[in-house]
Amino acid sequence: xxxxxxxxxxxxxxxxxxxxxxxxxxxxxxxxxxxxxxxxxxxxxxxxxxxxxxxxxxxxxxxxxxxxxxxxxxxxxxxxxxxxxxxxxxxxxxxxxxxxxxxxxxxxxxxxxxxxxxxxxxxxxxxxxxxxxxxxxxxxxxxxxxxxxxxxxxxxxxxxxxxxxxxxxxxxxxxxxxxxxxxxxxxxxxxxxxxxxxxxxxxxxxxxxxxxxxxxxxxxxxxxxxxxxxxxxxxxxxxxxxxxxxxxxxxxxxxxxxxxxxxxxxxxxxxxxxxxxxxxxxxxxxxxxxxxxxxxxxxxxxxxxxxxxxxxxxxxxxxxxxxxxxxxxxxxxxxxxxxxxxxxxxxxxxxxxxxxxxxxxxxxxxxxxxxxxxxxxxxxxxxxxxxxxxxxxxxxxxxxxxxxxxxxxxxxxxxxxxxxxxxxxxxxxxxxxxxxxxxxxxxxxxxxxxxxxxxxxxxxxxxxxxxxxxxxxxxxxxxxxxxxxxxxxxxxxxxxxxxxxxxxxxxxxxxxxxxxxxxxxxxxxxxxxxxxx
Numbered sequence: 462x463x464x465x466x467x468x469x470x471x472x473x474x475x476x477x478x479x480x481x482x483x484x485x486x487x488x489x490x491x492x493x494x495x496x497x498x499x500x501x502x503x504x505x506x507x508x509x510x511x512x513x514x515x516x517x518x519x520x521x522x523x524x525x526x527x528x529x530x531x532x533x534x535x536x537x538x539x540x541x542x543x544x545x546x547x548x549x550x551x552x553x554x555x556x557x558x559x560x561x562x563x564x565x566x567x568x569x570x571x572x573x574x575x576x577x578x579x580x581x582x583x584x585x586x587x588x589x590x591x592x593x594x595x596x597x598x599x600x601x602x603x604x605x606x607x608x609x610x611x612x613x614x615x616x617x618x619x620x621x622x623x624x625x626x627x628x629x630x631x632x633x634x635x636x637x638x639x640x641x642x643x644x645x646x647x648x649x650x651x652x653x654x655x656x657x658x659x660x661x662x663x664x665x666x667x668x669x670x671x672x673x674x675x676x677x678x679x680x681x682x683x684x685x686x687x688x689x690x691x692x693x694x695x696x697x698x699x700x701x702x703x704x705x706x707x708x709x710x711x712x713x714x715x716x717x718x719x720x721x722x723x724x725x726x727x728x729x730x731x732x733x734x735x736x737x738x739x740x741x742x743x744x745x746x747x748x749x750x751x752x753x754x755x756x757x758x759x760x761x762x763x764x765x766x767x768x769x770x771x772x773x774x775x776x777x778x779x780x781x782x783x784x785x786x787x788x789x790x791x792x793x794x795x796x797x798x799x800x801x802x803x804x805x806x807x808x809x810x811x812x813x814x815x816x817x818x819x820x821x822x823x824x825x826x827x828x829x830x831x832x833x834x835x836x837x838x839x840x841x842x843x844x845x846x847x848x849x850x851x852x853x854x855x856x857x858x859x860x861x862x863x864x865x866x867x868x869x870x871x872x873x874x875x876x877x878x879x880x881x882x883x884x885x886x887x888x889x890x891x892x893x894x895x896x897x898x899x900x901x902x903x904x905x906x907x908x909x910x911x912x913x914x915x916x917x918x919x920x921x922x923x924x925x926x927x928x929x930x931x932x933x934x935x936x937x938x939x940x941x942x943x944x945x946x947x948x949x950x951x952x953x954x955x956x957x958x959x960x961x962x963x964x965x966x967x968x969x970x971x972x973x974x975x976x977x978x979x980x981x982x983x984x985x986x987x988x989x990x991x992x993x994x
Contacts, residue, residue, distance in 0.1 A: 469486075469585055469586060469587065469588065470486050470584050470585065470586075470587040470588070470589060470590050470591050471485065471486055471487075471590060472484065472485055472486065472555075472590045472591075473485075473486065473489075473584065473590070473591050473592075473593065474590060474593065475592075475593045475595055476592060476593070476594060476596075477595030477596055477599075478595075478596065482504075484501060484502065484504075484505065485501050486584050486585060488501040488502040489502065489521060489581060489584065490581060490585070492506075492521070493518055493521040493522050493581050496518065520580055521579065521580050521581045522580075522581060523579065523580075524577030524578060524579050525572075525577065525578045527572055527577075528572070529570075529572035529573045529578075530730075531728055532578075533565075533569045534727065534728065534730060536565045536568065536569070538727070538733060538734045538735055539733075539734045539735075539738075539817055539820070540734070540735055540813045540814065540817065541565075542561065543807075543813050543816060544813065545561035545562075545564050545565055546559060547805075547806075548560075548561070548564065548807075549561035549563075550594065550597055550804065551594050551597040551598045551601060552592075552593060552594075553591075553593075553594055554589045554590070554591070554592065555590035555592045556592070557592065557594070560587075560591065560592075563587050563588050563589060564587070566586065566587075567586040567588070568583060570586040571585070571586045597804075600804070601805050601808075604805040604808065604992075605808060607990050607992045608808055608871065608873065608874075608992075610990070611983075611986055611990075611992060612865055612866065612871065612872065614982070614986055615865070615872065615873045615877050615979075615982070616865045616892070616894070618979060619865075619877070619890075619892045619969040619971065619979075620967075620969055622971045622975040622978060623957060623958070623969040623970055623971050623975075624954070624958075625975070626954035626955075626970075626971055626972065626974070626975060627953065627955040627957075627958055630953045630954065630955050631950075633950045633953070633955060635950075635951075635955075635959040638951075640932075641931070641932035641933075641935045641951060642928045642931060642932045642960070644702075644703060644706040645703075645706035645707035645708065645935070646706070647673035647674060647676075647677075647705070647706055647707060647708040648674025648675055648706060649671060649672070649673060649674055649702045649705045649706050650671070650672045650673070650674055652669055652670065652671055652698065653669070653670040653672070654667055654668070654669055654670070655667065655668050655670060655754070657714075657750065657751070657754055659746070659747075662743065662746065664717070664743065664747075665717070666715040666716065666717050666747060667694075667715050668694070668713060668714045668715065668751055668754075669694040669695065669698065669701070669712070669713045670710070670711075670712050670713075671698075671701040671704075671705040671710070671712075672705060672710050673705050673706065673707075673708050673709070673710070676708075676766060677708050680766060680767070680768035681708065681709070681710055681763070681766045681768060682708070682709050682710075682768050682771070682772075682773065682938065682942040682943055683709065683710045683711075683712065683752075683768065683769060683772050683773065684704055684711045684772070684773040684774070684775055684938060684942070685711075685714065685748050685751055685752065685772060685773070685774050685775070686700065686701060686711060686775045686776065686780070687713075687714070687716070687744060687747075687748060687775070687776035687777070687780030687783040687784055688713065688715075688716065688720065688776075688777060688780050689776075689777040689779045689781075689840075690719050690735075690736060690779040691719070691721050691723070691724040691735070691736075692720060692721060692777070692778075692780075693715065693720050693722075694713035694714065697713060697777065698713075699927060699931075700775070700931060701713055703931040703934070703935065704931075704934060704938065707935050707939070709773075709938065710755075710767060712751055712755065714747045714748065714750075714751045715747075716740060716743070716744050716747055716779075716783075718737035718740040719736035719737065719744070723735070723736055723737070734817075736814075736817075738817050738818070738820045738821060741782075741786075741792070741817075741818050741821060741826075741846075742821070742826060744779070744780075744783040745783055745787040745828040745830070746828070747783075748774060748783065748784075748787050748830065748833075749787065749830045752769060752772055752832055752833075755767055755769055756769050768942075769832060770832060771832070771834040771835075771942060772830075772832050772833050773833070773834070773835045773836070773837065773938045773941070773942045774788070774835075774836050774837075775836070775837040775839075775934065776836075776837075776838045776839075777839045777840060777841075778811075778839075778840050778841065778842055778869070778870065779814065779842055780838070780841075781838035781840060781841020781842060781861075782815075782841060782842045782843050782846065782847075784836045784837075784838050784841070785836070785838070785841060785843050785847060785852065785855065786826075786828045786829075787828055787829060787830045787833050787836075788829065788833060788836045788857055788859065789854045789855045789856060789857070790843070790847040790851045790852050790854060790855055791825060791826065791827065791847065791850075791851040791854055792818060792821075792826055792846055792847065792851060793847055793848040793850050793851040794818075794819065794823050796847075796849075796850065797815065797816065797818060797819060797845050797846050797848070798819060800812065800815075800844075800848075801815075801816040801819060801845070803993060806845075808871075809844075809845075809870075809871055809875070810868060810869045810870070810871075811842040811870040811871075811875060812845055814842055815842060815844075815845045815846040816845075818846050833857065834857050834858070834941065834942070835857060835858045835937065835938060835941035836855075836858070836859050836860070837859075837860045837862075837933075837934050837937050837938065838859075838860070838861055838862070839862045839930060840862070840863050840864065840869070840870045840875075840876070841863075841870065841875065841876065842870055842875065843875060843879055844874060844875050844878050844879050847879075849879075849882040852879055853883070855883060855884070856885050857885060857887075858885060858937070858941045859887070860888075860889045860891070860933065860934075860937045861876050861879075861880060861888075861889070861890050861891070862876070862890075862891040862892075862930065862933065863875065863876035863877070863890075863891070863892055863893070864892070864893045864894075864895065865892055865893070865894055865895070866894075866895055876890065876892070877890070877892070877979065877983065878983060880976055880979060881976045881977060881979055881980030882980075883976070885973075886973055887973070888972065888973050888976070889937070889952060889971070889972050889973075890972075890976075890979075891929070891933060891957065891968060891969065891970045892968070892969045892970075893921065893926060893929055893966060893968055894966040894967050894968075894969075895966045921964075921965070921966035925964060925966060928960065929968050932951065933951070933952075935951075936948045936951030936952050936956070937952060940952060952970075952972070953970070954969070954971060956970070957969055957970035
């Protein structure tokens, strides 16, 4: 018996309109191994400097260290296939068919090679000739450049709007006021962990509970915190302790279908997808069930002190989407489908997560919990899944924070874009310069070392980000849960300027009166540059 020969890419084609250029894969292999430029490759590298040639040769052979098994699991998942489908519009089979399946096979097979996944091995393992769609690739590049330009414009606009608001606000000497960056006066008890079982959904999850050391004389406000995708309650223990020190009971539920344990199970091959699509529904229900549990325990464990008629909710990333849903936002399937079909939507990484909601049955999901009266979110995932219509249904006070260079939920496509859509009169938008999507202090040493090895990456320290977040959260919930007017001045643009004094990475804060101007700036940019994701 003899094995049938496996087909592989022999040529690479680059098409642009009527033009079609080709290059033999064997020419690249000879150059990579021996440094020789044959006649075929000379057309492309003939005018390159020796330094440029050396860089190209390195790019062909430098391996990407990744497990072929994990790569296979990733690219067979819903999000992985979505990534390949988007890239496959520009990297196609010869003739123009989407190259997603060819790319998946080439990536996995190349990763099994002794030298690992390299660009050259990718070309050699691709099952057919590869065609690069020049017009599509150029359009994607132009869109990315517009996204950078829009980010820069929105950063400038946030600075100007924040400055204008600060100039119109009453003068406040924040140096003589309590410093909300510091812990409050109530102290914090050791963390408790409860295990809850919602029989109606056959769902079990744990919650971390933070209580103040000493109690208020009146009712105690409650904040429920929703963690992000592939995260866990423990990652936000510092934020919970800060609020607890100001007299709050803070509860952080686990979301078992989209937390770090689910991701670990996915990587071990126990799930096809990185998260359960029903998490769009289950996460808000986890919050409501947590509040139900607090009501059941209020008399026995809290002597009836908890104020559960006006609860605050905070959330990060996917937890931000969760908080929006429980505040009244409704999934807009028509808008989501339109957004997911845009040619370059993949440059908004969070859209890959949002688009999975299209797998849900098309119906109205009313997940609002009327006990929730104020929401504070950081880097929320929200723009496409809810859209203008879905977000306009939120009527309670809302605080949104993001970073202008967040690669996962880009500020210009997520937080900044949606702020003008919100109809609530009590709304705030904060932007941190250079803020990334995650707290890099939580990463393992290998990833952290890799990030820090890039000379041009400049990120604010986790301590600075926590100072910004913790002080603003204390001010927001103090104003809208405690109903304490003393906290209101901290929600001014001038306070953001005060916190930013002497810092390389500034904080800018605007409120409802600036929303229309921000929206106009975004709309003008879209029309001028035909900027649509």
